[in-house]
Every structure is written in structure tokens, then in C-alpha cells.
Amino acid sequence: MSDALPPLQGGCLCGQIRYEATPTHRDGYYCHCRMCQLAFGNTRAAFLNLRKDQVRWLNGPPAYYASSKIARRGFCGHCGTPLSFEFLDGENMDLSAGSLDDPGQLRPNEHFGVESRIAAWHVDDGLPGSRLDANANIMQRWRAAYGEGAEPGLQTLRRAGGTIAVPSAATKDSA
């Protein structure tokens, strides 16, 4: 008998991109960073973090764009639904919580990027929050890519010329 959680299914609005995800938990989190706000066209993003090898794209991978020098975001090339976020060098990735067939399966447990959280759109829910620049891994990645002293976030991105608007060449999933 296995105590493994059943797989989660999800996909985009038009149905062209579908995935199966096998995380070992049901924790979700919010990211309030300005980059996620823009990438989702929303006041915040909601994510499920899991290992890259725990995601299987059922009809082929999504389209990707490089949202910074160090990360790419997956989306449906037909309808535009934001589907994923990942650091290029990381073992983990995020799926957008809203792209799950049943987002209610997740429990949000944390607020990330609280330095740009929009007060008027946030009701205190008692969950812990942390800043982007309090995460040592993220700071290290940003400074390796954008220079010593660079702060992670939209301003650094803009100063460096913005996002790279062409789809990333490295779109092949190893899985």
C-alpha cells in the first residue's frame, strides 16, 4: 500500500496544453513580486512548487519566454495562460495554482515578495511572509547574472534592458 498522493492534472484555458503533476505535498504560496504581477497581469501570482521531474507535459511542453537572464516562464502559445516558472539552473519549478483542474486541492501557506505586495488587494490571512531579497539562493542567482550589488526584481531587469522577448532556445524538457 502506498501513501503517495494521487497525481494532479491541469492545463491552460483553451485546453491545448495539459500536464500531470506528482508533488509530494499540497502546499501553495503567493508571489507578490512585480515580475509575477506583470507575468500574470494580476495583483499577485499563486504557485505550487515541485521538482521539474514531477511534471509531465501530456501534449508536449508549453511555449517559454526568458523572463530574466536566470529564469523562464511557460505559457500556452495559443491562449496565453501562464503555466510555469523556473530558474534555469534549479531542480525545482512552479506551476501556476490557477491552472490546476482543481486549485482547491492546494492550501496556501506563505506570501513571497512581500516588499511589493499591494496593500489594497491584500487581506491579512495570518500566513507568514518573506521578501525576495531575504532568499539567499535568489540573491546569489541575481548577482551572478546582473552584477554585484544588483537587487532582485523589476528595476534591475529594466535597467538591464528588460526581458528577452524571444522564446528561450532551451525549451526542451529533460523529462
Ligand SMILES: [Zn+2]
Ligand atoms: Zn491554451
Ligand SMILES: [Zn+2]
Ligand atoms: Zn514572483
